[in-house]
Amino acid sequence: MDRWAARVANTLLDNDANAPLLEVTLGGAEFEVLEPGWFALTGADMAAACNGQPLPLCRPVWVEAGSLLRFDAARRGCRAYLAVRPGFAAGRLMGSAATDLRAHFGGISGRRLERGDELRYEHAPPVAPSVRIAPWSTRFAQPPEALPWLGLIPGPAWPALSLGDRERIAGEAFTVSRAADRMGLRLEQSLESAATLAPILSQGVVFGALQLPPDGHPILLGAERQTTGGYPLLGVVASVDHAALAQLKPGDALRLRLTDVAAAQAAWRARELGFRRWRIAVRAWWESLAA
Numbered sequence: 001m002d003r004w005a006a007r008v009a010n011t012l013l014d015n016d017a018n019a020p021l022l023e024v025t026l027g028g029a030e031f032e033v034l035e036p037g038w039f040a041l042t043g044a045d046m047a048a049a050c051n052g053q054p055l056p057l058c059r060p061v062w063v064e065a066g067s068l069l070r071f072d073a074a075r076r077g078c079r080a081y082l083a084v085r086p087g088f089a090a091g092r093l094m095g096s097a098a099t100d101l102r103a104h105f106g107g108i109s110g111r112r113l114e115r116g117d118e119l120r121y122e123h124a125p126p127v128a129p130s131v132r133i134a135p136w137s138t139r140f141a142q143p144p145e146a147l148p149w150l151g152l153i154p155g156p157a158w159p160a161l162s163l164g165d166r167e168r169i170a171g172e173a174f175t176v177s178r179a180a181d182r183m184g185l186r187l188e189q190s191l192e193s194a195a196t197l198a199p200i201l202s203q204g205v206v207f208g209a210l211q212l213p214p215d216g217h218p219i220l221l222g223a224e225r226q227t228t229g230g231y232p233l234l235g236v237v238a239s240v241d242h243a244a245l246a247q248l249k250p251g252d253a254l255r256l257r258l259t260d261v262a263a264a265q266a267a268w269r270a271r272e273l274g275f276r277r278w279r280i281a282v283r284a285w286w287e288s289l290a291a
Contacts, residue, residue, distance in 0.1 A: 042078025
C-alpha cells in the first residue's frame with residue numbers, strides 16, 4: 001500500500017527495490033526470529049520492540065536468533081514495513097511477490113499471515129557483524145504528520161462540481177470513515193454535487209483517484225482498487241503524496257490542496273533526487289561494513 005515506505009525499508013538494507021517484505025497493518029503482530037539477520041522497519045509507529053527493547057524506525061538493526069519482534073497498536077500512521085537483508089523468500093506470480101487479499105492469490109495462498117507461518121530469507125544469514133545497529137538513520141518514511149496535506153490534480157468531473165463543493169474540497173478537513181482498507185478510503189463528509197453528477201463510462205483507475213459515488217461520500221482509491229470504475233472522477237492525488245494517503249486509518253483527518261501536473265512532477269523529482277543521493281551513501285556504508 002505504501003510503496004515509498006517499502007522502498008525505503010529495502011534501501012536501508014541495500015536490497016533490491018522490489019525485494020519481498022512484510023506489511024503490518026494497524027499493529028498487533030509478533031514474529032520469532034529463527035535465524036539472525038539485518039532488519040529494517042519503516043512506516044507507521046507501532047512501538048515495535050525486539051525482546052522488549054524499542055526497535056528503531058528507519059535504521060538497520062542486527063537481530064539475533066531467538067529474538068521476539070512485537071508490534072503494538074499503531075500510534076501514528078497505519079502500516080509498517082519490515083524488511084530483512086536481502087529479502088524474504090517468496091514465490092512470484094506475474095512478477096510480483098505481493099498478496100492480493102480480494103482475489104486470493106499471491107504470497108501464502110492469497111491470505112494474511114497466520115500463527116505458525118514460517119518465512120524464510122532469500123539467502124543464508126551472514127556471519128554476525130561487529131556493528132549491531134547502524135550509527136545513522138533517515139527521515140525518509142517516518143510516521144506522517146497528524147494532518148497530512150494531499151495534493152489533488154483536478155479530474156474530468158471537477159468543473160461539474162458546485163462552487164460550494166469545490167471550496168469545501170480545497171479548504172476543509174476530511175475524515176477517513178470506518179470503510180477503509182487496501183481497496184479505498186471512504187470519507188465521512190458528503191458532497192451535494194453527487195445528486196447531479198451522472199455516472200460515466202467505465203475507465204481505468206489509478207492509485208489516489210478520488211471518486212464520487214451516488215451516496216456523496218468521496219472515495220480515495222488504494223492498492224487493491226478495482227480495475228475499472230464508473231463513478232465521476234473528481235481528481236487524482238499526486239504520486240509524491242501517495243505515502244501519506246497509504247498511512248491514513250479510520251478516524252484520521254486529511255486536507256486536500258489543489259495542484260497541477262507540473263507542480264506534482266517537480267515535487268516528485270526533488271524527492272527522487274534526494275533519495276538517490278541518500279541511496280549512494282547507504283550503499284557505501286554497507287560496502288565499508290563488508291570490507
